[in-house]
Amino acid sequence: MRLSLLLVTSLAAVLTSSVACQRGVTVNTPTDPPVSGSVNGTDTPNPTSANTTDLRPARATAFDTTARPRWLEDRIQKHLAEAKQNPIVQISRYTYKGQTVYYESVGCCDQFSNLYNAKGNIICHPEGGLTGRGDGQCPDFDKNKTGEMLVWRDPR
Known part of the structure; x- marks a missing residue:
């Protein structure tokens, strides 16, 4: 009895799936060969638009150049005199704990970033x-x- 019930259940499942x-x-499934006879032929059209996945920043980045302190201008000139870093060095201005600060990113590999006060003294390495x-001084x-403003990014 159990065997016949199992057979009927199995047969019903097979019939249901075939229906x-x-x-x-x-x-x-397309089976036609490529027009040129080779998958490496010239069947692929040339792109019709500019590359939209370029991750480099646009050359016309607007920097906030208002009231850059002299020490900051000197720092920028120092970066320009050195080899280009990867990732690109940039400096942003923020308000932190009620004062204007400048955050300087650095290049690669375990180097500390710098956070300067308005006078150019290092506050910490975030x-x-x-x-x-960082150094744990400003976690x-x-x-x-607050108030992020890009002050400078290495244009090279």
């Missing part, structure tokens, strides 16, 4: 080092910085 496949669904968390910088 479902007969509902007019067709699958077409990022970088072996842990990537709340990312949460409490």
